[in-house]
Amino acid sequence: MKRSTTALAAGILAALPMAGFAADSSDPIVIPIHNWSSQIVMSNVVGQILEGMGNNVEYVTTDSQAVYESVRLGDVTLEMEVWEGAFGASFRAAMEKGGIVDVGDHNAVTREDWWYPMWTKDACPGLPSWEALNDCAAVFATAETGDKGRYLDGPVDWLKHGKERVDALGMDFVVINAGSAAALWAEIGAAEADKKPVVVFNWTPNFAEAVWPGEFVEFPEWVDGCDKDPSVGPNPDALYDCGNPAKGYMKKAAWEGMEEKWPAAYAVLEQISFTNPQIAEMAKMVDIDEMEPEEAAEEWLAANKDVWMGWTQ
Amino acid sequence: MTTDAPVISAKNVWKLFGSAPEAYLKGMKPEMSFDEIRADGYIAGVKDVSIEVSRGEMLVIMGLSGSGKSTLVRCFSRLHEITGGTIEVEGQDIMSLSEKELIELRRNKMGMVFQSFGLLPHRTVLDNVAFPLEMRGQDKHARRERALEVIKLVGLEGREDYFPRELSGGQQQRVGIARSLAIEPDIWFLDEPFSALDPLIRREMQDEFLRLQQLLNKTIVFITHDFDEALRLADRIAIMKDGAVEQCDTPDQIVLHPATEYVRKFTEEIDKARVVHASTLLEPGLSGEGDPVDAAASVQSLAKLLIQDTRVAIPVAKDGTVIGAISRETALGILVGTD
Amino acid sequence: MADTTAISATAPMSRSKLASLLVGVAIVLTALQYLGFLPAALHRLPEAFVPDFARYLDAFFNFVKDDLGLFTLTRWLTGLLQTVLDTTANLLFGKRRWPNLGPIPWTAIAASMAVLGYYLGGWKMAALVAVTFCWTALVGQWKIAMETMSVLVVAAPTAFIIGLSLGIAAWKSPAFDRTLKPILSVLQTLPFFTYLLPAVIFFKVGPTAGAVATTIYAIPPMILMTTLGLQKVSPEVVEAGHMSGCTKFQLLRHVYLPSARTEILVGVNQVIMLCLAMVVLTAFIGMPGLGAKLLAMMGSFKLGRSFEIGVTIVLLAVTLDRMSKAWVVKQPEHFERGTPWWKRHIMFLLALGAFVFFCIVAQFVDVASEIGRKQSLSVGKELDVGIKWFLNIEWVKAITYFLRAFVNVQILIPFRNFLLSIPTPAFILLITAFALWLGGRRQAVTALIFFSLVALSGWWDRSVITLYSVISAVSIAMLLGLPIAIVAARTEKWSQRLLLVCDTAQTFPSFVYLIPAIMLFGITDIAVIFSILIFAMVPLIRYTIEGLRTVPPEVIEAAEMSGATRMQKLVNVELPLALPTMAVGFNQAIMFAFFMVIIAAFIGTQDLGQELQRTLAGTDLGKNFVLGICVSLMALTFDLTILKWSSDRKRMLGLEE
């Protein structure tokens, strides 16, 4: 493994017309790692590119919400995946306090909403429309919910407003909050065996797409202000009466001081942009093909030279 | 056997157990009894004891359980800080010793065998015995050799690597004895050292102690419940009750002239004929004829002679010279127990 | 015996009367509530009366942190700690830091550790060590295991040394002991999430914070065991030490500490176990290693792989525990005068030889230095299939469906709703009555104060839900665990087997249980309770077995001679005598349940754990503490009460040593 890294570095050095850049600091660039695979692989890919340029890189595992505070303080240098829906709030809060900069969007878009695995469609053929979902609410009933359907929302602290939406749209669903992402997967995994219909919170890009093909429920389309102004959306008296934005951003963020300390690396970071299929592939390499993230990153870099070589020029 | 200045000299020693013993001792009337003190919430472990032990002497302390024997000995070795009085060891007030001096004293001069052995549970027999040597900083090999020597002496060879918990009570006690033997102290405190031994080994051990004492002129304070043992070993016997020493004298005197009612009761059951020696019975002004008896002979050993003889007075000789005479009737009285 | 019962019969009479009175008031209040006559202010403390403890605490923390300069100090310490951690990190998994020698090839570590194992405990130990390290390497977890170890090798010894020193200090100074004891009680009942946040704030995200949190978490039992052990050293042994001319230091080093070895060993064992438990949990604050990998695996629904990590953790825990024990028991060897140097250090030389040999081999043979994922023998996928197969068995499904439909819907949920419907004051009175009846007046007053504080914290409903999970889980654990333990306690063989299972279940990282629990029961209360149950049953079983097996044999013989049947013997003799010990187990079960209920937040709960978990993502130190203290106060109430009962009972039965 070590050997291949050095070979890679040599390759990068050969490919780089390094001339124009001022020298980067030799202090390590600290890249945060979270607990989902695409982010880990992507961080490793970027890390290896930066290492190839002669930078020192170090990875730290951090909480995905708390990381923005760390970036702000410079404890961590950058963040590769800022999801609009999940981390938008933390990111904006950190921006307000200062110390963190927006380094542009990825090509990829994100979406988070009610989701169901494909087999659910057999029990409720009208899907993905939300009205159809509501009509077959009974299909989703469990021992605890009586005749109402059960929707498994993300953890409370993700603030997905599932309950508000059920009320606003008058749906026959009971909203239960999972305690963690792992709990969501466990629920889907348990339903998989006898193809029990379930509807849960999910997002893309995500490894789950590869494991369990599925679709998002189509709610009334997102209109700006749906979460602030009751009059927006189908129900004039309620907030959250539309689906989430179907094309949320995915940003890169960095510590304010990065541009000055590692100008070359910063320039590359600005260029970097991943697409949805690329992210899904990275996740798949780890989640389905059982590679270690570092190996997956190496492999990806080797297979996609044309993609990333462009960023480094 | 005994010579010059006393090795241990205790004067009006008090040891009270309780919450504020010093203050209590200052405030109390000296003639208060054990029970009165107890009523105030204090236990008089040692109560106004004055006693001296000379060099080369073997002092045996006896008394009922809880009478303060162990406590007194602990005061001598300053394992207890005494509440009142003074204790001098070789002319030095031990209460005034600094910690360093005290450690030196214990390392070089004192040894103690504990009533319940006090073995270090995590050390093997060998390491237990070598412990005092180790504390002195002796070299590893030297202390191992010395320890093996004394272990052999107490008959535990082959069990050097056992742990205390793997030994019987008697074997454990012998480890304790070996440990105190290892440093050959000048002053020896033995708190019921043979209580757990079988009669055979007990006798061997007694002989060993006697031998050492005579050979090396050790000073020994010995606690026992066994009168026979006391008689074999003691130069003097101290009898304690409720923390106080009732009487401290030679065995003969104690049985013949008990100082208190308590001592009389304590010694009542004892066969005096075995205790009392001819020398003790010498009566001034009396002189006898014929073959003298040995001064060190006990009345019991003279039984046959006393019964068969017809003399009124029998001469007593020490080292071949006649030193006086005893009355046959008195001796016979002791023999048959009518006093 | 007769007179003790007479005495104890009169005292609790008045106590139980008072207790019934309190219960009566509570019932009246609850009835009023149901009838709708109870003013709202008596049902729940109005928001306006809830003091903003979180803000006060925040202000206090900020004061300590910034104004008193604690922050500067801790950040300075962080630097120091970082250096040490970087060194171990370099050696063990090759982090690019001084001394830049690592990573040491896995074969070199495994081989030299196996030699060490042999030196400490013979072939068996060597085999255990070898199996552990080879397993770790072969399933492809070497690097992450070493990431964990690099922190553990710093945290565990630090906790040991600090715990030992504080323990000695507490033993020397009763005043210090008195101040330390309550702090330790709180620390021991504080949920681990409460350790994490301050660690991050003061010691920076990552291994440093992980090491600090781990160390602090592991210290309290070490202190307690040290003090306990030292106090138990027999005075005559100490006197023997004095008479051997020990200096103060020699006395401590050669007499006190070795004599207290048994207790200190228990402390060491606890330190290692807690460190390993914590080192996984610190994944939440950016500690890389087994814990982080475990979370990542769970996040991508890889049951088999997370199970494998669990096995690694158990193996490491067992190995480290056994080795540390063997090391303390190890007796020095005696060599004849003049034994050559190499002979005296043969083991060291062997270990060194193995180390160097494999370091060299690793230069040429890749697998000897590192086993990548592709070569690894992980059976994660197969395990996944196995687990899914199991969950799909018809009768398993039938049972879980029944449990969900009946136990959950008919019993648990109504019970929870009932608990929530009880007015706050009535609830507090009920707890107070319980403490009074079981413990005594002091315990009752404590319970009253503690639960009132919980009410004042403003987290009442969540606290009640937490308590509900704990009570339900412990009750079910008793129903299941006690019969199993009683049956097993009949024979030595089964006792040993069951205890082994208990040990394993306990060292297995708690997280691993969560996913199967969800897959079995969905995200329901019963899944939460199921995962707590596993943990709560361990101490119950352990102490029941211990209690039953330590009933004095002569008592049992006496019962047998009176012609008692097996059942009579159990009910009339063994159980009553074992009860005090079982109560200690019961108490621990409650403590474990409080620990696990917080973790169960990952399933999805509405209790304190969920809120605590949320605070981790932020910097809300005040709120984090208030929540932690709520858990701690409730746990302490039970702890104090039950332990008091147990010791009273023991004294009454004359079982106290």
Ligand SMILES: Nc1ncnc2c1ncn2[C@@H]1O[C@H](COP(=O)(O)OP(=O)(O)OP(=O)(O)O)[C@@H](O)[C@H]1O
């Ligand atoms: N550390 C202590 N604290 C309080 N009281 C003590 C202490 N040590 C001894 N005593 C009390 O002092 C008295 C004398 O005890 P000591 O051990 O000296 O008796 P003893 O004569 O050696 O008895 P035994 O023959 O049973 O060994 C006893 O009443 C005992 O309870």
Ligand SMILES: [Mg+2]
């Ligand atoms: Mg005694």
